[in-house]
Amino acid sequence: MERKYTKEHEWVTVDGDVATVGVTEYAATELGDVVFLELPEEGSTVDQGAAVGTIETVKSVEDLYCPVSGEIVEVNEAVLDAPELVNQQPLEDGWLFKVQMSEPSQADELLDEGDYASLIGG
Amino acid sequence: MSHPETENLKTTPLTGWHREAGARMVPYAGFEMPVQYRGVLAEHNVVREKVGIFDITHMGEILVTGAGAEAWLDGLATNRVQGLALGSIVYTAMCRDGGGVLDDMLIYRLGDREWMVVCNAANHGKIAGWLAERSTGADVALDDVSGTTALIAVQGPEAAALLDRLTVLADRRDDLHALEFYTGFTHDGPGGRWIVSRTGYTGERGYELYVPAADAAVLWDDLLSAGEDLGVEPIGLAARDTLRFEVAYSLYGHELTEEVTPLEAGIGWAVRLKDRIFVGRDVLAAQKAAGVSRRIVGLEVLSPKEGRPAPIARQDAEVFSGDLCVGVVTSGTRSPSLERSLALALVDVDAVGADLEVDIRGRRARVRMVPLPFLPARVKGDPHAERHPVND
Numbered sequence: 001m002e003r004k005y006t007k008e009h010e011w012v013t014v015d016g017d018v019a020t021v022g023v024t025e026y027a028a029t030e031l032g033d034v035v036f037l038e039l040p041e042e043g044s045t046v047d048q049g050a051a052v053g054t055i056e057t058v059k060s061v062e063d064l065y066c067p068v069s070g071e072i073v074e075v076n077e078a079v080l081d082a083p084e085l086v087n088q089q090p091l092e093d094g095w096l097f098k099v100q101m102s103e104p105s106q107a108d109e110l111l112d113e114g115d116y117a118s119l120i121g122g
Numbered sequence: 123m124s125h126p127e128t129e130n131l132k133t134t135p136l137t138g139w140h141r142e143a144g145a146r147m148v149p150y151a152g153f154e155m156p157v158q159y160r161g162v163l164a165e166h167n168v169v170r171e172k173v174g175i176f177d178i179t180h181m182g183e184i185l186v187t188g189a190g191a192e193a194w195l196d197g198l199a200t201n202r203v204q205g206l207a208l209g210s211i212v213y214t215a216m217c218r219d220g221g222g223v224l225d226d227m228l229i230y231r232l233g234d235r236e237w238m239v240v241c242n243a244a245n246h247g248k249i250a251g252w253l254a255e256r257s258t259g260a261d262v263a264l265d266d267v268s269g270t271t272a273l274i275a276v277q278g279p280e281a282a283a284l285l286d287r288l289t290v291l292a293d294r295r296d297d298l299h300a301l302e303f304y305t306g307f308t309h310d311g312p313g314g315r316w317i318v319s320r321t322g323y324t325g326e327r328g329y330e331l332y333v334p335a336a337d338a339a340v341l342w343d344d345l346l347s348a349g350e351d352l353g354v355e356p357i358g359l360a361a362r363d364t365l366r367f368e369v370a371y372s373l374y375g376h377e378l379t380e381e382v383t384p385l386e387a388g389i390g391w392a393v394r395l396k397d398r399i400f401v402g403r404d405v406l407a408a409q410k411a412a413g414v415s416r417r418i419v420g421l422e423v424l425s426p427k428e429g430r431p432a433p434i435a436r437q438d439a440e441v442f443s444g445d446l447c448v449g450v451v452t453s454g455t456r457s458p459s460l461e462r463s464l465a466l467a468l469v470d471v472d473a474v475g476a477d478l479e480v481d482i483r484g485r486r487a488r489v490r491m492v493p494l495p496f497l498p499a500r501v502k503g504d505p506h507a508e509r510h511p512v513n514d
Contacts, residue, residue: 035456
């Protein structure tokens with residue numbers, strides 16, 4: 001499945017019209033040890049670009065932005081119980097939430113792998 | 123790669139080493155300092171379980187000499203300086219006339235008429251200026267040696283074992299073994315005078331070494347190679363903060379500011395009123411007699427869901443009793459050693475014992491008050507002693 005990216009260092013994979021969202025390996029490394037997460041409620045409606053939660057380390061609080069508009073259909077309970085999953089497996093078990101997209105074309109317009117690699121200077 | 127955000131910042135003799143080691147460098151009190159190397163949690167645990175070394179050269183060191191030095195310092199410090207034994211060290215605050223804390227610091231008695239004030243980097247200019255102003259007419263001379271002095275802290279249960287292995291201190295082993303907490307000695311090092319003291323701000327057995335800038339890089343390398351099998355690692359400022367937080371040591375800009383008195387901030391033990399006159403004494407004596415109206419307390423943020431990490435109340439989060447704001451968080455994070463969301467907060471004494479909540483970005487979370495320190499320090503006695511959180 002093709003992975004898309006945002007300038008806010010999140011990744012998105014799309015299955016039908018459901019987008020799965022997480023943070024990139026680059027972000028996980030830059031953030032350092034994640035110790036707390038606040039994620040949006042299941043069933044809530046979210047807009048592209050809106051702050052929908054926080055990702056916290058010992059030292060800092062960063063906002064999580066929603067890369068696409070729609071309805072939150074699933075939140076990763078495992079990562080809420082064990083925030084270190086974000087550092088350990090940011091692209092797999094450390095995913096954050098799933099969005100039933102109201103405008104699936106938004107996902108197509110996100111950065112591709114090459115764009116994102118240039119963004120982070122890789 | 124350029125470091126635009128670190129331009130015009132002061133460096134230490136170890137800044138190049140930190141950069142090469144891949145440390146994350148941040149501006150801190152006008153210096154470019156390492157905030158973390160391998161990761162704050164790993165570094166924190168190294169100091170609790172093994173031994174870590176810190177570059178804290180950003181701290182300010184001001185030598186005070188002269189026949190009048192002892193009485194003059196005693197007239198500025200909240201803690202008793204007069205009569206301090208040679209080689210002893212005292213933790214103290216200096217206050218404004220109104221009792222607000224200018225800074226907290228260590229004062230070393232290096233000689234009969236020679237003393238050293240070690241202040242926070244962020245307050246260095248303020249303290250240097252304040253001391254200079256106050257020295258007019260006193261029989262003292264001030265010499266700010268911060269620019270030529272490097273400071274390396276060695277902290278953790280294996281700290282004594284590590285220093286024992288240093289060739290440069292080989293002929294001082296008896297002195298090292300004899301060092302009590304808050305004492306030190308001077309040593310003729312390769313580049314000039316060293317000051318070695320059993321002090322630190324982590325709650326672990328530890329030492330601090332003030333050395334001429336020219337000796338810093340060799341000492342740092344020696345510590346790392348001599349302590350390899352002890353598990354020694356360099357430790358950044360982020361872990362320094364979590365380490366001091368768990369043992370509830372006050373940090374300027376958090377628990378201590380010019381807006382609070384040392385009695386409110388929880389360092390009343392460093393205020394000696396009896397038979398003494400010092401700046402701020404009248405206000406502090408009156409406050410002590412009347413009782414403080416607010417004080418630093420320990421809080422644990424409770425998780426809304428069993429087994430899940432609790433939200434973190436950070437500095438400036440407001441503490442509520444019902445609709446009434448009764449305090450403010452001064453420091454808060456997830457404690458790496460205790461794995462709980464803990465906070466130090468300045469709270470109205472009337473609210474102590476009430477059901478409290480904290481506002482975390484617009485959401486209320488329940489908190490419970492816990493005794494301080496969150497984790498007992500083991501700066502004296504067995505550095506490996508088993509320890510249990512005080513609040514269990």
